[in-house]
Amino acid sequence: MLGDAQTIADQERFRALSREYAQLSDVSRCFTDWQQVQEDIETAQMMLDDPEMREMAQDELREAKEKSEQLEQQLQVLLLPKDPDDERNAFLEVRAGTGGDEAALFAGDLFRMYSRYAEARRWRVEIMSASEGEHGGYKEIIAKISGDGVYGRLKIRIWRSSRATCSCYGIAGSYSYFCLYRCGNARTA
Known part of the structure; x- marks a missing residue:
C-alpha cells in the first residue's frame, strides 16, 4: 500500500500510513522477540533434567524470564490505544x-531526571x-519539551510515577508535584 502511486501522490495519507506502519512494525518486532524468548524458556526447562547442564540452564532460564517480563511490559505499552495527542x-x-x-531540592532532582530522559531521546528542552x-533546586519550573512523540512517551513515564512523590531527603511531609500538559499544536507549539 505504501508503494502505490496514488498513496505516494497524497502526502498526508502517505505520512499517516508510514506512521501506522512504523507503529505496527514495532509491535510485530516486540512480539517476535517475545515468542523467541518463550522458546528459550522451554529449551532451558528441558535442559534442567540434565545434571551436567542444570546450572547453565538455571542461569539461562532466569535471564529469559526477566527478558520475557520486560518484553511483556513493552508489548502492553505498544498495544495501548493511540491517543491523537x-x-x-x-x-x-x-x-x-x-x-x-x-x-525544592527534590523538585530540582525531578526536573533533572525528566530533562535527562528527554535529552537521551534527543528532544529539545x-x-x-x-x-x-534558596539552597538549590526549584520552587517551580516549567519547561517545553519538543520532539517526536514527546507527549505520548512522557505521559506513560509520569503515569508510572505517582502524582505526588515523597522526598528522597527523608523529611516527613515533604512533597513535590509534577504535571504534564500537551502543547496545542504539534507542529508549531
Whole structure:
C-alpha cells in the first residue's frame, strides 16, 4: 500500500500510513522477540533434567524470564490505544510542595531526571519559567519539551510515577508535584 502511486501522490495519507506502519512494525518486532524468548524458556526447562547442564540452564532460564517480563511490559505499552495527542510536544511543570528547601531540592532532582530522559531521546528542552529555591533546586519550573512523540512517551513515564512523590531527603511531609500538559499544536507549539 505504501508503494502505490496514488498513496505516494497524497502526502498526508502517505505520512499517516508510514506512521501506522512504523507503529505496527514495532509491535510485530516486540512480539517476535517475545515468542523467541518463550522458546528459550522451554529449551532451558528441558535442559534442567540434565545434571551436567542444570546450572547453565538455571542461569539461562532466569535471564529469559526477566527478558520475557520486560518484553511483556513493552508489548502492553505498544498495544495501548493511540491517543491523537501522543505525537505532540509537551509542557512539564514541576513544583516544590510543602517541605521548604528539601522539597525544592527534590523538585530540582525531578526536573533533572525528566530533562535527562528527554535529552537521551534527543528532544529539545526549553525552560519557559523557573523560580529557584534558596539552597538549590526549584520552587517551580516549567519547561517545553519538543520532539517526536514527546507527549505520548512522557505521559506513560509520569503515569508510572505517582502524582505526588515523597522526598528522597527523608523529611516527613515533604512533597513535590509534577504535571504534564500537551502543547496545542504539534507542529508549531
